[in-house]
Amino acid sequence: MLSDFTTLTFDCYGTLIDWEKGILGELRPWAIRHGVIATDETLLDVFAGIESVCQQESPTARYPQILEEVLGRIARRYSVELDEGEGAEFGRSVGRWPAFPDSAEALRYLRGRYKLVILSNVDRESFAMSEERLGVTFDRVITAQDVGSYKPDIRNFKYLLDDLGQSLQVRPEQILHTAQSLYHDIVPAQSLGLRTMWINRRRGKDGWGATPKPDGSAEESTPDWEVGNMAEFAALHRSQTVRTMT
Numbered sequence: 028m029l030s031d032f033t034t035l036t037f038d039c040y041g042t043l044i045d046w047e048k049g050i051l052g053e054l055r056p057w058a059i060r061h062g063v064i065a066t067d068e069t070l071l072d073v074f075a076g077i078e079s080v081c082q083q084e085s086p087t088a089r090y091p092q093i094l095e096e097v098l099g100r101i102a103r104r105y106s107v108e109l110d111e112g113e114g115a116e117f118g119r120s121v122g123r124w125p126a127f128p129d130s131a132e133a134l135r136y137l138r139g140r141y142k143l144v145i146l147s148n149v150d151r152e153s154f155a156m157s158e159e160r161l162g163v164t165f166d167r168v169i170t171a172q173d174v175g176s177y178k179p180d181i182r183n184f185k186y187l188l189d190d191l192g193q194s195l196q197v198r199p200e201q202i203l204h205t206a207q208s209l210y211h212d213i214v215p216a217q218s219l220g221l222r223t224m225w226i227n228r229r230r231g232k233d234g235w236g237a238t239p240k241p242d243g244s245a246e247e248s249t250p251d252w253e254v255g256n257m258a259e260f261a262a263l264h265r266s267q268t269v270r271t272m273t
């Protein structure tokens with residue numbers, strides 16, 4: 028039951044913030060400007076692979092630096108020379124990425140029932156701009172900048188558990204980790220015994236979008252719950268609450 032938990036730990040980008048729409052909002056005009064012929068899904072797939080490599084190679088780099096390097100490598104992939112300032116502008120784009128339409132309302136509902144925590148692969152400055160879009164204040168915010176590594180590195184999840192144990196006196200069994208990416212979140216969280224809620228935003232779509240495909244064993248991972256969006260999550264909680272009261 029969802030009432031077994033006191034704390035929801037969230038991935039943000041792809042789960043609460045529509046990062047695929049945000050990424051394409053930056054990459055599509057760039058591609059048109061430079062004559063790059065690629066579908067949206069191809070651009071997302073290329074982004075996913077390059078971003079993951081950059082994060083592994085430079086785990087202590089802040090996320091705007093990662094994005095800047097990603098665009099540089101995408102440009103090289105398509106034999107394009109970046110215009111001055113394009114990389115840095117892409118690096119600053121996180122604050123322009125929109126929230127999913129259902130995120131704010133669902134978070135307000137869940138806010139009255141759980142502690143809300145962010146475990147994100149961005150930096151604190153970038154997340155602060157997204158937090159404004161989401162319309163709630165989170166109880167704790169942990170970023171890659173704080174940890175010095177990027178998910179799916181298990182260090183991020185161990186840091187989360189240590190932090191919540193000390194700051195909020197929350198035990199692992201009280202946590203439900205909530206995320207869209209199997210690769211970045213669901214699989215590593217489950218490896219530490221955390222229960223998981225998969226917000227499957229790409230339900231009905233082919234491919235993996237802006238996240239890398241999990242490896243063979245990870246692809247077969249089964250989250251404890253699966254819904255298609257945050258509104259469905261809130262509705263599931265309501266339905267369970269009604270059943271327990273009747």
